[in-house]
Amino acid sequence: MFAEQQFISHLLEMRDRLLRVVVIYLIIFVVLFPFANKLYTLLAQPLLMALPKGGQMIATEVTTPFFVPLKVTMMAAFILSLPYTLYQAWAFIAPGLYTHEKRLALPLIVASTLLFLVGMTFAYFAVFPVVFGFMVHTAPAGVAVMTDIGKYLDFVMTLFLAFGTTFEVPIAVILLVLMGMVSVEKLREIRPYMIVAAFIIGAIFTPPDVISQIMLAVPLWLLYEVGIIMAALLKKQRAADTGTARSEDEAPYRPLSSEEMDRELDAIEAAEKDQK
DSSP, X not given: OHHHHHHHHHHHHHHHHHXXXXXXXXXXXXXXXXXXXXXXHHHHHHHHHHSOTTOOOBOOSSSHXXXXXXXXXXXXXXXXXXXXXXXXXXXXXXXXXXXXXXHHXXXXXXXXXXXXXXXXXXXXXXXXXXXXXXXXXXXXXTOOOOOBHHHHHHHHHHHHHHHHHHTTHHHHHHHHHHTTSSOXXXXXXXXXXXXXXXXXXXXXXXXXXXXXXXXXXXXXXXXXXXXXXXXXXXXXXXXXXXXXXXXXXXXXXXXXXXXXXHHHHHHHHHHHHHHO
């Protein structure tokens, strides 16, 4: 009976937090909606700057002039509401985590969000001007480059996703090492294969020009190296905290004793009582 009541309590809490997230998202969306066209113009600026004088974008469908800026506004509202969404997610799961898990989870959540946004920013300011400049200048003589606004949105969303995901590589490397799935030495050993894979990924997710492929592959490789360095430092720090020098093949966490488990459970119960 107690377990069922606790489960229902968790469901109600999750519902309340989801409603808060939706309300904040809708408020931000309503505030941004009057500026939908300006937001799209801002998103399209890298292409507009690359077009010849007098060049413009076109809409090939009746509804795209309305729905495309609407989609951009929805994306902007999601990005702006993301910190609050992550806070609500953290507040929901934090009471069920052990102390050492809390110390690890929160920095990783914050870092992964920031890195994804940095990846999108890098794509907008560094990659888009190069890609669109290449496309415009390689067009055959007599061909006017006039991209459909819907196609443009699909293209930039693909690149945003590719570069945002690329910048998550350090987090993925750190998690793999701390979870004991792979060692730092193994990651260093497969470095040549990762460099080749980086250029293959760059060729798949970018237009067929060498510059944009390099602009995705090189950051992917460098971020892989950063992840190895950070994972090695965290492993050493964790070994120093526990007073034991673990080998690379050992699990990142030792099993909790019964006394430590009891203390963790008591702390969780006390936190739940404080919330009530």
